Amino acid sequence: MTTPMKTKVGIIGGGPSGLLLSQLLHLKGIDNVLLEKHSRDYVLGRIRAGVLEHGFAELMREAQCGERMDREGEIHDGFYIAHDGIRDRVDLKKYTGGNSVVVYGQTEVTRDLYEARDKMGGTVIHEAQDVTPHDLKSDAPYLTYRLGDEPHRVDCDFIIGADGFHGVSRKSIPKDVLTEYEKVYPFGWLGVLSRTKPVSPELIYAKHERGFALCSLRSQVLSRYYLQVPLTDRVEDWSDEDFWAELKKRLPEDVAGDLITGPSIEKSIAPLRSFVAEPMRYGNLFLAGDAAHIVPPTGARGLNSAASDIYYLYHALLDHYQDGDDTGLEQYSQKALARVWKAQRFSWWMTSLLHTFPDSISYDKRLQQTDLEYLFSSDAAQTSLAENYVGLPF
Numbered sequence: 074m075t076t077p078m079k080t081k082v083g084i085i086g087g088g089p090s091g092l093l094l095s096q097l098l099h100l101k102g103i104d105n106v107l108l109e110k111h112s113r114d115y116v117l118g119r120i121r122a123g124v125l126e127h128g129f130a131e132l133m134r135e136a137q138c139g140e141r142m143d144r145e146g147e148i149h150d151g152f153y154i155a156h157d158g159i160r161d162r163v164d165l166k167k168y169t170g171g172n173s174v175v176v177y178g179q180t181e182v183t184r185d186l187y188e189a190r191d192k193m194g195g196t197v198i199h200e201a202q203d204v205t206p207h208d209l210k211s212d213a214p215y216l217t218y219r220l221g222d223e224p225h226r227v228d229c230d231f232i233i234g235a236d237g238f239h240g241v242s243r244k245s246i247p248k249d250v251l252t253e254y255e256k257v258y259p260f261g262w263l264g265v266l267s268r269t270k271p272v273s274p275e276l277i278y279a280k281h282e283r284g285f286a287l288c289s290l291r292s293q294v295l296s297r298y299y300l301q302v303p304l305t306d307r308v309e310d311w312s313d314e315d316f317w318a319e320l321k322k323r324l325p326e327d328v329a330g331d332l333i334t335g336p337s338i339e340k341s342i343a344p345l346r347s348f349v350a351e352p353m354r355y356g357n358l359f360l361a362g363d364a365a366h367i368v369p370p371t372g373a374r375g376l377n378s379a380a381s382d383i384y385y386l387y388h389a390l391l392d393h394y395q396d397g398d399d400t401g402l403e404q405y406s407q408k409a410l411a412r413v414w415k416a417q418r419f420s421w422w423m424t425s426l427l428h429t430f431p432d433s434i435s436y437d438k439r440l441q442q443t444d445l446e447y448l449f450s451s452d453a454a455q456t457s458l459a460e461n462y463v464g465l466p467f
């Protein structure tokens with residue numbers, strides 16, 4: 074074992090949650106070490122969603138990582154819901170008093186955060202194997218890990234579990250302390266990235282009896298499309314031709330007619346899941362982001378749900394180190410979960426509204442139709458959708 078490293082905050086996971094917290098703390102002089110299981114190329118090879126809410130964009134700017142996002146990201150003031158052969162627009166700006174979202178890939182967010190950590194000389198350790206948190210209930214928790222055959226140790230004041238859904242942090246909380254809430258949906262999303270002009274400058278969420286479809290984008294030359302597919306489908310089952318043909322069937326005729334197709338540069342299937350683990354604190358371990366909660370992608374809440382965790386944790390740690398005030402740390406789990414559950418509710422609602430459920434009875438279908446009719450006949454309903462989509466206040 075090499076000499077133990079000593080730091081204030083040990084962060085497990087180099088996804089957007091861990092990186093953002095690491096950067097924010099470093100800017101305030103709070104020493105931290107980040108351990109990531111994979112190589113940087115691997116992390117940056119993952120294609121994830123691409124809609125950022127206002128509050129997340131603000132945090133990126135506060136972390137001094139917002140420059141490229143502000144230059145290359147697109148401000149979207151609305152999006153469409155297509156149904157019954159037509160398109161209705163949700164005017165985010167109008168219904169939120171001027172708010173909007175930024176369309177900028179999560180992969181790019183992660184890239185910008187890594188670059189900022191490098192520039193500041195942050196300690197980010199890649200390919201850290203067997204990361205294990207210890208003595209979580211004590212005032213001196215520590216992390217062990219391996220680099221190749223070499224064992225290492227980091228002594229810390231606090232450990233942050235930002236290691237995603239499959240990480241080690243949540244699993245190190247005793248089972249009798251943790252309550253897990255989970256809902257698995259009977260379908261997945263097949264996603265295709267293509268170097269083609271997007272069919273629409275704004276996103277189109279399409280409800281169709283053949284299944285849901287989404288037209289999204291990364292830029293005006295890079296499109297991202299999704300199809301609802303059965304969980305039994307495999308990526309290999311879907312040729313590019315099949316994908317485009319099915320997408321056209323699920324879009325209104327005028328939109329389908331405008332669709333420019335091309336070879337896929339990425340194609341993958343992701344199952345849809347809602348999940349929350351409570352509490353988000355165990356001793357001096359604090360969970361953040363996907364380590365504690367997952368949403369189906371329909372409401373674009375994944376990264377944005379993580380953002381509020383990071384905001385609360387960052388301020389709680391600042392209060393601790395700058396003022397000796399632990400109120401924020403004590404209230405973290407409760408405060409974070411209150412917003413997390415609202416994002417869960419919204420994501421579940423958007424998913425229920427727009428997907429075709431294999432086991433739904435005719436009554437369910439009429440209710441779903443009525444929900445949609447009500448939405449576009451009521452300013453109150455559109456206000457509710459818009460305020461949730463742009464992100465509830467932290």
Ligand code: APR
Binds near residue numbers: 087089111204240
């Ligand atoms: N040790 C160290 N690192 C780990 C471990 C481990 N045992 N297990 C997982 N990791 C790393 C993963 O390799 C990944 O890079 O933790 C990171 C977690 O990152 P994300 O899964 O991106 O989670 P998070 O940072 O919370 O970001 C939330 O990402 O998954 C999307 O929908 C989600 O948009 C949301 C956002």
Ligand code: PHB
Binds near residue numbers: 122123
């Ligand atoms: C995406 O662009 O990948 C995306 C956009 C909106 C969503 C989900 C995914 O709701």
